[in-house]
Amino acid sequence: MRMLATLARPDAGAATVMGHDLVQAPHEVRASIAMTGQFASLDEDLTGRENLMLLARLWGFRSRAAKARAADLLAAFGLSEAATKQVKDYSGGMRRRLDIAASLIVTPDVLFLDEPTTGLDPKARKDVWGMIRGLADSGVTILLTTQYLEEADQLAARIAVIDHGKKIADGTSRELKAATGSGVLHVALADPARLEEAAGILEQRLGHAVQRSTEGAELSILAGTANSANEALAVLISTGIELSDFSMGQPSLDEVFFALTGQPSLGEGRKDGK
Amino acid sequence: MTDATHLQELPLIGRPPRPSALSNALVFGWRAVLKFKHVPEQLFDLVMTPIMFTLLFTFVFGGALAGSPGQYLQFFLPGILVQTVMFNAVYSGMGLSTDLGKGLFDRFRSLPIWPLAPFAGLMVGDILRHLISGSIILAIGLILGYRPEAGLLGVLAAFAMLVATGFGMGWIFIVLGLLIRTPTTVMTLGFTFLFPLVFASNIMVDPGTMPAWLRTFVDVNPISLMTSALRGLMGGGTTFGEIALALIAPVALTAILAPTTLWLYLRR
Numbered sequence: 001m002r003m004l005a006t007l008a009r010p011d012a013g014a015a016t017v018m019g020h021d022l023v024q025a026p027h028e029v030r031a032s033i034a035m036t037g038q039f040a041s042l043d044e045d046l047t048g049r050e051n052l053m054l055l056a057r058l059w060g061f062r063s064r065a066a067k068a069r070a071a072d073l074l075a076a077f078g079l080s081e082a083a084t085k086q087v088k089d090y091s092g093g094m095r096r097r098l099d100i101a102a103s104l105i106v107t108p109d110v111l112f113l114d115e116p117t118t119g120l121d122p123k124a125r126k127d128v129w130g131m132i133r134g135l136a137d138s139g140v141t142i143l144l145t146t147q148y149l150e151e152a153d154q155l156a157a158r159i160a161v162i163d164h165g166k167k168i169a170d171g172t173s174r175e176l177k178a179a180t181g182s183g184v185l186h187v188a189l190a191d192p193a194r195l196e197e198a199a200g201i202l203e204q205r206l207g208h209a210v211q212r213s214t215e216g217a218e219l220s221i222l223a224g225t226a227n228s229a230n231e232a233l234a235v236l237i238s239t240g241i242e243l244s245d246f247s248m249g250q251p252s253l254d255e256v257f258f259a260l261t262g263q264p265s266l267g268e269g270r271k272d273g274k
Numbered sequence: 275m276t277d278a279t280h281l282q283e284l285p286l287i288g289r290p291p292r293p294s295a296l297s298n299a300l301v302f303g304w305r306a307v308l309k310f311k312h313v314p315e316q317l318f319d320l321v322m323t324p325i326m327f328t329l330l331f332t333f334v335f336g337g338a339l340a341g342s343p344g345q346y347l348q349f350f351l352p353g354i355l356v357q358t359v360m361f362n363a364v365y366s367g368m369g370l371s372t373d374l375g376k377g378l379f380d381r382f383r384s385l386p387i388w389p390l391a392p393f394a395g396l397m398v399g400d401i402l403r404h405l406i407s408g409s410i411i412l413a414i415g416l417i418l419g420y421r422p423e424a425g426l427l428g429v430l431a432a433f434a435m436l437v438a439t440g441f442g443m444g445w446i447f448i449v450l451g452l453l454i455r456t457p458t459t460v461m462t463l464g465f466t467f468l469f470p471l472v473f474a475s476n477i478m479v480d481p482g483t484m485p486a487w488l489r490t491f492v493d494v495n496p497i498s499l500m501t502s503a504l505r506g507l508m509g510g511g512t513t514f515g516e517i518a519l520a521l522i523a524p525v526a527l528t529a530i531l532a533p534t535t536l537w538l539y540l541r542r
Contacts, residue, residue: 005384009541030386031289041381043305043373045312057301058387060293069287076284086312102381107286138286 004143005035005112018109034103035112041099044088048079048098051087056105073101077131093124100131111135113144117151129154149253159253163261176256183248184255185223185232190242192217198241205232211255222255223248295388302395306402320365320407324358328414331478339479344419351415352432352504353477356497358411359404359440360472364464366400367447371457383539390536393448397441404440408433424510432507435520439500442524445531452538471497496523 002008004017006026014021020028042051049070056066074080077097082090090098096116103111113132117125132155136142146152152159153173160170169176185206189198199210199219206229208222223229229248236243310317328350331339336346373379382392412420412429422429447464454460474488475497481489492498503520506512 005380007380007383027386030384033384035380035384041377041379043378044376046305046308047312050308054301054305055381055385057304058293058298058382058385058391060290060297062290065290072284104284106289 005033006030007035032109033112034106034108034110036099036103036114036116042087042095042102045086047084047086048074048090048094049083051098052102052105055102059106061105069105073104077101091124093120093127096120096124096128097131100128104135107138108140110141110143113142115145115147117146117148125151149257153253161257161260169260173253176253176260177250183223183226183229183250184252185221185229186245186247186249187219187221187233187236187243188245189217189219190244194241195219197239198236201235201239201241202232205235211258217244220255292386295391298387298391299394299398302392303398304395306395306399309399310402316365317403317406320358320362320403321410323361324354324407324411325414327357328354328411328418332418335478347415347418347420348509349480349505350478351411351420352508353475353501355408355411355432355436356439356501356504357472357477358407359436360443360468360497361465362403362407363400363440363444363447364461364468366396366403366444367451367464368457368460369399370396370448370451371454371460374452375455375457379539389540390532393535393539396448397444400440400444401437404437405433408436422508424508424512428508428510432504435500435504435507435517438521439524442521442527445527445535448535449531449538452535471495475501477501496520499523 003010003022004015006022006029010022014023016022017029018032020032022029043054046054049067052070052073053066056069057063061069071080071083074083077100079094079098079101082094087095087098100113100116116132117128120128129151132142132144136155136157144152144155157172158170159173159176161168161176185202187198187202189195195212195217199212202219202221203210206221206223211220212218213220223232226248233243233246328347331350331354332343332347336343336350340346340349379392383389388394422432424431446467447460450460450463451457454463474492475495476492477497481492481498484492499516499520499522503512503516506516
């Protein structure tokens with residue numbers, strides 16, 4: 001992402017952003033993008049308005065136009081009241097909003113968001129999500145990285161899964177889920193003591209690794225088709241294992257990720273969505 | 275909640291005509307001025323040390339070094355101006371290191387602006403700092419009895435010289451600021467480098483009493499050359515050669531370190 005934003009030079013390979021080559025025409029690339037990093041790139045000593053005016057004037061707006069644009073952005077991001085406060089007195093959510101506002105002084109063709117919600121509380125995260133949806137609806141292409149698979153599922157039209165620096169899959173959320181099977185079978189047992197026996201039967205029948213929930217008496221496993229899930233359940237019941245509940249669901253992206261990387265436990269994962 | 279967002283009301287706008295490099299640099303200068311407004315403490319730090327030095331050397335050592343505090347002040351004041359400017363430059367390197375650590379420069383670098391503009395802005399801030407702290411020291415000197423024999427013109431020329439030397443030496447600390455991630459390390463290294471240069475110079479005492487080997491160093495120390503030129507400009511009787519010698523180091527440093535700065539900055 002730093003390479004695409006012309007902050008780092010590529011060691012190998014080539015890429016274009018809006019038709020401009022990264023190495024040959026970095027200035028043109030910079031003119032069509034905006035980037036918001038993981039850490040707020042703001043001047044802590046200046047006020048919110050001054051930060052936006054500084055950037056607006058760097059883009060070439062005259063003083064009056066810069067002021068007007070800063071006021072528009074502050075209003076749009078709900079920061080009007082904090083406009084004259086120094087950024088060091090802002091909360092984490094406010095900083096993130098100001099940071100994204102700073103990326104939108106000139107509406108970019110492509111907006112890079114590098115883990116925009118890392119370290120935010122759930123409410124602030126929802127706010128940022130709403131903002132990102134709004135931007136995408138207004139026609140801005142957004143490239144977003146995140147560690148939260150849920151976030152990619154919520155926001156992204158296209159998702160690329162990157163594991164250990166290599167892209168291992170890409171497509172829409174639905175495509176990724178479909179590629180790993182029709183769904184996931186969740187089973188809850190009435191008798192926790194027979195958990196291992198049940199897990200063995202499911203694995204043998206469905207040919208995937210069982211995930212045990214932390215609570216212990218629940219099992220989840222990828223099922224190829226609804227029919228095979230049905231058959232596996234029938235075997236469980238015929239062995240006399242009593243089920244307190246079962247359901248068939250779409251796999252979550254977490255499960256897709258584990259299926260793709262072959263890691264049953266939490267691994268190092270990263271997603272890019274667009 | 276008052277902080278609801280109204281993104282749908284935000285007008286989308288294209289970019290204005292591309293601004294000139296000078297306009298970019300001036301915007302960064304404006305940032306430096308805003309910093310003075312919001313963080314006036316920084317001036318306090320910059321001015322307190324030289325004021326203490328001036329008072330300490332004049333009244334404690336002055337009599338012993340030059341016969342009387344008044345006579346010593348006449349000798350010492352141009353030197354303390356040089357020292358102040360050098361120490362100011364270290365703080366500017368620290369500021370740069372802090373900015374770089376916070377990702378602010380990533381934003382600047384992803385903008386379509388003149389790449390050297392942030393540094394030009396830093397320099398504008400430095401020059402303002404040099405002028406403000408220089409004026410304060412001069413005012414205190416005047417109150418204590420310092421008399422610039424070359425008059426107002428001499429003082430103005432001396433301040434121009436001061437700004438030029440500060441500008442040249444400033445590159446050293448900008449490069450340090452670019453290379454070193456922790457601001458306190460920049461400060462420690464900066465002062466470790468500056469202390470021998472400042473003390474083994476003719477700022478505080480006439481090098482006549484120093485051992486010959488040290489005198490050889492003091493005579494070619496750029497800080498001594500600058501101090502001599504400043505003394506000449508403020509006290510009268512300067513020569514063109516003296517000024518030219520004093521400007522060698524600032525000019526050479528700018529010629530070498532400005533491109534180095536750009537190179538370091540772009541490859542980060």
